[in-house]
Amino acid sequence: MTPTEYKVKPGDTLSAIARHHHVTVDDIAHLNGIKDVNRIRVGQSLRIPVKSAPKAQSAPKAPPPASPPPRPSVPPPLLSPSVRPRTHRVRLSETLLQIAQLYGLSASELAKINGLADPRLLWVGQELKLPAGSASAPPASAPSHPNNEAASTGAHASPHTGSSPPSMNAIREVAFRITGAIEGGKASSYQTKDKGIVSYGKHQATLASGTLEVIITQYVKQSSSEAAKGLARYKDKLSEKDSSLRTDVTFKKLLLEAADDPLMSTIQDSVFAKNYWSKAEQSAKNDKLKTPLAFVMYYDTHIQGGLSEIRAKTAAALKGKSYTEAEFLTEFNHQRKARLTRLAAAARAKGDEDHAGMLEGSRSRVTTLQNLVDAKDLQLRGDRDGMLTVNGKKVRGLDPSHASSATASSDSPAMSSPGTSASSPGPSAKQRTLTGSVGTGGHNADADVRLVQNLLNAHRLPPRALLPVNGRVDLQLVWAITEFQRSMGMQKPDGRVDPGGGTFKALCAQQSNPWDVSLPIGTSGGGNSAPAHIPAAANKAHAATLAKLAKAARQRFKLKNLGACARGMSEMLQAAGYTYAGGRPRVADGIIKNQAYDYSTDTWVSGTTVGYYVGSRSHLKEGRVLPGKQKSAAANVSARFFAHTLRMFGFADCTKCLPGNGRSGAVAPESVKALRALPEGAVIVFGPALNRSVQKTGGHYSVGGHGHAGHVGVLVHEGQEALVVADGLLAKGGVRYTVESCLSNYAWAIGFVPTTAGKALTAKDLPKSSLLGPA
Numbered sequence: 001m002t003p004t005e006y007k008v009k010p011g012d013t014l015s016a017i018a019r020h021h022h023v024t025v026d027d028i029a030h031l032n033g034i035k036d037v038n039r040i041r042v043g044q045s046l047r048i049p050v051k052s053a054p055k056a057q058s059a060p061k062a063p064p065p066a067s068p069p070p071r072p073s074v075p076p077p078l079l080s081p082s083v084r085p086r087t088h089r090v091r092l093s094e095t096l097l098q099i100a101q102l103y104g105l106s107a108s109e110l111a112k113i114n115g116l117a118d119p120r121l122l123w124v125g126q127e128l129k130l131p132a133g134s135a136s137a138p139p140a141s142a143p144s145h146p147n148n149e150a151a152s153t154g155a156h157a158s159p160h161t162g163s164s165p166p167s168m169n170a171i172r173e174v175a176f177r178i179t180g181a182i183e184g185g186k187a188s189s190y191q192t193k194d195k196g197i198v199s200y201g202k203h204q205a206t207l208a209s210g211t212l213e214v215i216i217t218q219y220v221k222q223s224s225s226e227a228a229k230g231l232a233r234y235k236d237k238l239s240e241k242d243s244s245l246r247t248d249v250t251f252k253k254l255l256l257e258a259a260d261d262p263l264m265s266t267i268q269d270s271v272f273a274k275n276y277w278s279k280a281e282q283s284a285k286n287d288k289l290k291t292p293l294a295f296v297m298y299y300d301t302h303i304q305g306g307l308s309e310i311r312a313k314t315a316a317a318l319k320g321k322s323y324t325e326a327e328f329l330t331e332f333n334h335q336r337k338a339r340l341t342r343l344a345a346a347a348r349a350k351g352d353e354d355h356a357g358m359l360e361g362s363r364s365r366v367t368t369l370q371n372l373v374d375a376k377d378l379q380l381r382g383d384r385d386g387m388l389t390v391n392g393k394k395v396r397g398l399d400p401s402h403a404s405s406a407t408a409s410s411d412s413p414a415m416s417s418p419g420t421s422a423s424s425p426g427p428s429a430k431q432r433t434l435t436g437s438v439g440t441g442g443h444n445a446d447a448d449v450r451l452v453q454n455l456l457n458a459h460r461l462p463p464r465a466l467l468p469v470n471g472r473v474d475l476q477l478v479w480a481i482t483e484f485q486r487s488m489g490m491q492k493p494d495g496r497v498d499p500g501g502g503t504f505k506a507l508c509a510q511q512s513n514p515w516d517v518s519l520p521i522g523t524s525g526g527g528n529s530a531p532a533h534i535p536a537a538a539n540k541a542h543a544a545t546l547a548k549l550a551k552a553a554r555q556r557f558k559l560k561n562l563g564a565c566a567r568g569m570s571e572m573l574q575a576a577g578y579t580y581a582g583g584r585p586r587v588a589d590g591i592i593k594n595q596a597y598d599y600s601t602d603t604w605v606s607g608t609t610v611g612y613y614v615g616s617r618s619h620l621k622e623g624r625v626l627p628g629k630q631k632s633a634a635a636n637v638s639a640r641f642f643a644h645t646l647r648m649f650g651f652a653d654c655t656k657c658l659p660g661n662g663r664s665g666a667v668a669p670e671s672v673k674a675l676r677a678l679p680e681g682a683v684i685v686f687g688p689a690l691n692r693s694v695q696k697t698g699g700h701y702s703v704g705g706h707g708h709a710g711h712v713g714v715l716v717h718e719g720q721e722a723l724v725v726a727d728g729l730l731a732k733g734g735v736r737y738t739v740e741s742c743l744s745n746y747a748w749a750i751g752f753v754p755t756t757a758g759k760a761l762t763a764k765d766l767p768k769s770s771l772l773g774p775a
Contacts, residue, residue, distance in 0.1 A: 005046050005048070007043060008041060010393055014029070014034070015436060015500070017046065019384060024089055026126075037303055081695050083442060086129065099251040110128065110130075112131055121746060144385065169449070169471060170398055171292045174292065174388075177395040177396065178300065178395060179300050180203065181391050182391050183303075186201075186202055186259070187264055194354075194355070196208045203269075205271070205278075208242055216231050220235075223255075226263055231258065233735055252519040262482055262493065266479075268473070270474060270475050276302050277299055279302060280295065280307065283298050283307060283308075283311065284762055285300045287315075291326060293377070304365070306339050313338075314328065314335050326373055326378060329373050337363050340362060340363050343359050343732070347359060365391065372388070379395065379398060381398055395442075434498075434504055436448050436452060438496065439473065439501070440496050442497070446471035450469050452477070471646060479495075481496065490503075541652075541681075542596050542753075545757055546680065549576045549681040549714050550716055557729050558730070559729075564726075565726030569639070574724075576758050577760075578758045587639070587642050588637065590770060591640075591641065591770055596641045596705075599687060599748055600640075605699060607635050609634065610633070611708065612690070613707050614635075614692050624700055639686070639710045640712070641711055642771045643685050647772075650754065653752060654682070655749075660686065660743040662687070662689060662745070662746055679715075679753065680717050681716075683712065683713070683714055683752045685750050686711040690706065690747055693705050693707045712726060721738055722740075724737045
């Protein structure tokens with residue numbers, strides 16, 4: 001390869017630059033010594049590797065065939081094994097199976113060679129190792145850049161060949177970028193010069209309109225930052241639209257601090273999507289407009305004001321005429337400029353020269369949009385680099401390679417509020433790679449967003465609910481990305497997942513091995529959904545059994561907890577009168593048809609699924625396990641799956657799945673309060689210790705996942721302490737296990753109480769499936 005130079009432009013990302021030059025992110029990063037692929041700056045000079053093309057041989061060109069030859073339904077024949085490449089770089093839309101077939105391998109063999117935890121998850125530019133004896137793959141032609149194709153010449157032109165229509169999500173993102181370039185463009189943009197009193201953010205939300213109050217109120221509710229705490233004190237002044245905020249230095253400082261939080265940027269987008277985009281989108285649909293530029297123009301007009309009036313005047317001016325969509329948009333812009341001119345004249349007549357000048361100046365934004373109409377770029381594809389010129393700035397347009405199957409006339413809402421349910425099996429069979437960034441400031445292509453939502457769901461820990469897999473970027477998704485980045489140890493999470501970036505690699509690397517995990521079971525018994533926990537008031541605990549369990553636990557006060565908590569729990573159950581097949585109840589007894597419910601992932605797993613962990617953090621060095629120090633346990637012997645056995649013996653869930661910490665950090669006071677409120681003799685099941693969970697990648701073990709076996713014990717109240725007793729009470733140094741220490745060290749907890757006297761069960765008493773709740 002011979003390098004060429006490229007200067008970074010506004011709106012560029014390293015992945016977009018790599019795609020344009022038909023190289024990978026890793027190629028550019030390696031050549032330029034870039035350690036963080038998410039950090040490049042405008043004006044930065046990058047050396048781009050360029051593959052040297054072979055010299056063309058002079059030969060008469062054969063006429064093109066009348067039609068392309070049929071594509072073979074079987075993998076292409078392999079070339080001579082004498083040509084043996086050592087690596088393969090993943091290209092757009094490739095799957096592991098396709099790559100393996102190119103080299104005469106199986107997908108599982110190729111995954112094993114590369115230590116892939118999940119063969120479904122690859123990223124563009126990822127380098128895969130190949131075995132020495134594999135054959136060479138046939139050469140692949142470089143993909144053509146979508147923007148090299150001719151742009152549509154009118155509103156009713158045929159769709160862009162070879163790509164799906166852009167999703168409404170993608171159009172909205174471009175609209176935000178265009179309006180942002182006009183209004184300020186940054187979450188920190190701040191000005192106090194007009195009648196808005198204070199205008200703030202990428203969309204310039206104003207205090208006078210009330211939008212700024214909505215944004216700040218949402219931020220205060222959802223953020224625990226110091227900036228949010230400071231802004232909370234301005235509640236009354238925001239409600240009153242107090243003009244003194246125009247000169248309040250502290251208020252300005254807090255807003256600028258909040259702008260550094262990815263959550264603030266996402267809230268700004270969310271509020272404007274709900275309050276402005278939705279109406280603009282529906283208005284454009286009502287006017288039977290189809291092109292992306294039309295939706296952008298309606299949104300920008302609605303932000304500034306007067307959308308309904310301008311629509312009415314445009315319709316009146318074109319009544320009875322035949323016109324194209326481009327001609328309609330031209331008339332719309334003419335009416336919009338005329339309105340601004342009228343308003344400026346009225347302001348000047350009242351002696352308000354400043355406001356008149358501002359209105360006249362704002363006509364330039366209309367000119368900017370009309371320039372796109374005149375350039376016949378109604379599809380917003382931009383120049384050959386995919387960039388649009390807006391207000392003298394470059395912003396990225398629509399990239400057909402990021403389009404989804406949804407059309408611009410889709411009736412789906414623009415944004416999804418947290419908690420919205422959505423049914424989707426996850427990424428489609430074709431979506432196996434991340435083609436663009438997802439999250440704050442990302443490209444947010446529909447299929448990419450769905451892939452990230454599925455990955456984050458696989459890492460979900462209570463109390464975060466499962467993300468709806470709907471292809472939409474909202475507050476819930478950005479919060480989940482940010483929290484995941486914090487769990488990675490990222491000091492300044494940016495709320496974005498980039499192709500080939502550290503966040504995406506971590507999401508892929510920490511997946512459980514799909515060959516070790518069974519598919520979800522059917523709906524008999526408990527089904528595939530999480531159990532519905534019933535409130536404590538609905539259960540009458542059996543006092544005599546509680547007393548027996550508490551007594552058995554107190555007899556273990558002086559014993560050490562040696563990691564055999566499941567055995568200790570089964571022995572205490574036997575002491576309280578519970579037996580299975582004449583012996584003590586075990587974890588495996590309640591796992592029916594080899595299926596167990598994992599609260600760490602909200603999925604069913606095989607009872608033989610193996611989890612890996614270490615007994616002490618001293619067995620870890622720089623994120624890896626010291627040789628031979630790893631431990632393993634199958635689900636059917638792990639304490640965190642004891643819930644099925646407890647329910648089988650008539651124990652009732654009396655708390656919801658409470659969030660712990662799992663990394664020896666602070667815990668939610670509500671969780672502590674809920675467990676302390678349980679009666680003595682209650683049983684508590686705890687999730688995995690995350691800082692001792694490890695995963696097997698290739699030939700080594702490293703920190704990650706949720707493979708730890710968890711914990712289970714009986715609650716005993718002793719003075720001011722709420723103790724948890726299993727095979728013993730004492731940890732190293734004589735420290736006693738308490739509710740607080742267990743919640744700190746384990747990811748989640750569920751409390752149970754017995755509702756009957758002891759039971760003696762046999763195989764004939766087994767339920768049809770593992771129990772998820774009371775009968």
